Amino acid sequence: EVMVVESGGGSVQAGGSKVIACTAFGLKDVRMGWYRRTPDNDCELVSGVSTDGTTVCGDSVKGRFTVSQVNADNMVHLRMTSLKPEDTAVYYCAATGTPESSDYDVVKLRPHVCRQKYPGMDIWGSGTRVTIPS
Numbered sequence: 001e002v003m004v005v006e007s008g009g010g011s012v013q014a015g016g017s018k019v020i021a022c023t024a025f026g027l028k029d030v031r032m033g034w035y036r037r038t039p040d041n042d043c044e045l046v047s048g049v050s051t052d053g054t055t056v057c058g059d060s061v062k063g064r065f066t067v068s069q070v071n072a073d074n075m076v077h078l079r080m081t082s083l084k085p086e087d088t089a090v091y092y093c094a095a096t097g098t099p100e101s102s103d104y105d106v107v108k109l110r111p112h113v114c115r116q117k118y119p120g121m122d123i124w125g126s127g128t129r130v131t132i133p134s
Contacts, residue, residue, distance in 0.1 A: 002026030002101040002123055006093045009128030017081045020128055022093030024074040026101030033121060034067060034078045035114050036089035043114035046091065049076055061087075085134035094121035 008020035024030050033048030033056075047057045047067035055067050064082045069075070074095070080087065092114055099105070108122035115124065 002099065002104045002107045004032075004093050004095050004123050004125035006091065006125045006128040009091065009130050011131040011133065012083055014083060014085060014132050014134070016083050016132075017079070018083065018130060019077050019079050020091055020130065021070070022076050022078070022095075022125065024093075024095040024097070024123065026099070027074070027095060027097035027104065027123065028100055030074045030095050030097035031121075032074070032076050032093065032095045033118075034076075034091060034093055035118060035121075036087075036091045037113055037127070038089050041113070043092075043117045045118070047078060051097075080130070083130075083132045085132045088131050090127040090129050092127045093125045094118065094123060096120060096122045 004024050006022050012018045029051050031050050034046040035043055036046050037043050045058045049055045049067050066079045068077050112124040
């Protein structure tokens with residue numbers, strides 16, 4: 001079955017650090033990205049990594065957040081440092097790649113709050129909440 005699973009969310013003090021993880025199953029040659037839905041329900045790119053290892057980062061987190069591929073098993077980490085209350089959000093991982101599971105074309109049509117804004121990402125996770133109290 002094709003899926004994306006996030007882990008590692010929780011509460012952290014302002015100025016602290018946290019690492020959240022994402023693993024994609026049922027696809028290969030994967031491009032993966034982290035997105036977040038803010039309290040005003042907007043979705044924004046946090047950071048992403050392409051198949052060649054190229055990374056991109058949203059303006060609001062540049063210099064503070066780093067995405068990295070952990071191993072060849074479609075896993076990425078998002079290391080977040082110098083966290084601020086405005087980083088509070090639900091963080092979603094998404095992936096696009098070559099299907100290895102027969103349900104890929106079905107799963108990629110499932111509704112997701114961020115899909116319309118980022119149509120290039122096929123498979124979305126259910127999200128992990130990160131809270132930085134003010």
